Amino acid sequence: MPPLVQLVDVSRSYGSVAPVRALRGVDLEVDSGELVSVVGASGSGKTTLLNIIGCLDRPTTGSYRLDGVDADSLSDSRRAGLRSRLLGFVFQSFHLLSYRTVLENVMLAEVYGRREWAGRAERARNALAAVGIEDRADTVPTRLSGGQRQRVAIARAIVNQPRMLLCDEPTGNLDSVTAAGILELLGGLYEAGLTVIVITHDPGVAEWSQRQVRLVDGRIGSDR
Incomplete structure (x- = not known):
């Protein structure tokens, strides 16, 4: 079985006149069922790496395969489909719609994932129950x-039953x-x-996770 995540010699640069190299020759594999933290100082390339793993950005050089699929070769629409089937996202700032109820916020994930309407409210309630x-x-x-908002965001991320959850500073705010409670919840989902x-x-x-990947100036400094 191929790794769920496989990056080979991935680099990412921004700009053309004096390009900024956010990632430099990153090789990384993550198998199904792992709990991995990516840690590093501000500007080390963490968010860029997350965006590539999440099919929100493409490498400048190198290759990325998600669940054995060459994500770089797909059109934007097919990448979006792959993303909606396999991935859930949790962000530091929650990104909930203030004028929608908690239930509606979770249901919206199924709208974007184009899942059938029948049973949508029930599935959203089940996801909310899973996060308490x-x-x-x-x-x-x-x-x-x-x-509580972060728990709603996690429910939204898991309602489509993804294979992998990508969390960007989920305890930062x-x-x-409260952060310990969120880590306990994420640990339960991992288990x-x-x-x-x-x-x-x-x-x-980082210490809480099963595996730590440390980024330093766009490169993997350690992986343990």
Whole structure:
């Protein structure tokens, strides 16, 4: 079985006159069922790496295969389809719609994923139950705490039953106690079989993960 994530000699540059090299010759494989943190200082290339793994950006050079599929060779629409089938995203800033209820925010993920309408509300409620916030389904996000909003964001990320969850600083806006609860939740999803990649600058979050990949100036400095 091929790795779920396979990057070979991946580089990413921005600009043409004096290009900025965000990634430099990155080789990385992640198997199904791993819990990986990608850690590094600001500007080390963490977000760029996440964007490539998430099919939100393309390498300048090198190759990227997602679940054995050459993602670089696909059209934008086919990459979007691959992304919606295999990946869920969790962001530091939650990205919830303030004028929609919690349930509607989670259901929107199925709209973008083009899943059938039948059963959509039930699947969203099940996702909310999985993260322990089903009792706030009819509340708007502005009435929730930061930790509750992140739980809603995680429910939205898992409602389509992805193979892998990509988390960009998921505890960055949370106090330590709330952050610990979110890590416990993500750990439970990992133990249930979900592949989880977490971008972080927090050494504590990195130590919590099964495997740590450290980026230094766009290169992998260590992988343990």
